[in-house]
Amino acid sequence: MLNRFFERDDSRRRALAVATVVPEPSRCVQCGICSYNCPLGVDVRRHARLGQAISEQACLTCGECVARCPRSVLRFETAAHQR
């Protein structure tokens, strides 16, 4: 039972590691809550303005920006979804 839990957690972590934060610029109002809450100081807002995925090495994919954005601008996408 516990093993299954750990397996699931591990697969989730692997999914996050290969996932990228992708913005939807038309939802964004440039408030900057994302950048403000990034533990590594990535300027997520700038990426949202330019419509660029956050592909920086620095991004931990911790999900803080995704969770804090008040307008659901940001989402995780795995490589398979990106075209």
Add this chain to the structure above:
Amino acid sequence: MTAGYVIVGSGAAGIAAVEILREIDPRAKITLVTADRDGYYSRPGLAYLLTGQLPEKQLFPLTAREYAQLRIETIHDRALAVDADEHRLVLEQHGSIEYERLLLAVGAQANMPALEGIDLEGVVKLDTLSDARRILKLARKSRRAVVIGGGITAIELAEGLAAQGVETHYFLRRERYWPGVLDSQESGLVERRLEREGIRVHHHTEIERITGKRGKVSGVETTSGTQVDCQMVAVAIGIRPRLELARSSGLKIGRGILVDERLRTSAEDVFAAGDAAQVFDTARGEFLLDSLWWPAVEQGKIAGRNMAGHPASYRKPVAMNVTRIGGLTTTLIGAVGGGDMDRDLVSIARGDSEAWRQAPHAFAIEHEHEADRLRLLMEDNTIVGALLMGDQTLSLTLQELILRQVDIGAIRDDLISSQVFPGDLLTSFWRQWQEAGRALES
């Protein structure tokens, strides 16, 4: 170009135009005239400054370096009139300046009700960063506040004041919140959440007059004669485009500055964009007002291209806004309003669109699951509007289905009869629709 481009207004539309002009013409002279000392910041972000989720310095999207790279000559002044024949813009303190092409991106401002006591210190609105600073300053020494109005800004004011520890009373003239856009279930959902945040919602309550002592707000008297002691009154009854400049210049105006699909006003070489502009919608054949960040940016870009001599047309997208109402992320897409009279607003509000109220023949499909709610507005077999509260997974899918006017006839009956939240139904339908499209292309 010697006289260069002159942009009036440092908001989303003005700066988007500057960015495009600089991109197209690295050597152009670009002058920005703004009466807002704070320049370019996220106006919608002011709500989060009030709740304490953001510090002030975080509101500026461009770094000092990015701003410097735009090489803007900034004049802090108020523009008074356009002399279109002479191609000159008359300023309050700096004489007049010449332009080759001019953009009016002057935005909108809060309507204020004609109430006794409206000029007292303690009556606030939320247009600018300096308004937000004033609210925070007053909140520190206020025990109780009354909020009036509707739409998103009224909620932002109420939540901001409550977050600052002020006992907040929200007065609604009728029986529910934002009846022009939300249905009664949604209004109820929002009101319950506001109350959970400690905001007291009063229905059928209207201010008769604001009372004061030594020039400061001391309370309000309602139309039914109740006295409420308070130190602040926050107003959000809607906004109106700033038209003084266009009016004094003889430009054609309606509810906003009238512009065609290339964002041209009635005067040659004068353009308008953003909240101030009432833009011709080629699909509907009429001029509509929006007060939305993204359309303002898009309009600024299109205006910039046309100013630089690169013809481009603005196609009004499906009106959309995403916002947090009562802590609930809410997406509004397309025509969602049932057309109910909204007596809390005298015009559209910030974050609002006239297009939301245009679904006279639509019927609604509603689904609820815990805190999530979905309302689809249908006309025959297409979705013309959607309101999504809570979980936002379906948001992009709905945006596409509405924008592309996809025929959803195949799942229509299932959508209507579904006993469960139709997330999977819509998602798999959209996926199949996309795959079918790709198969056709290849």
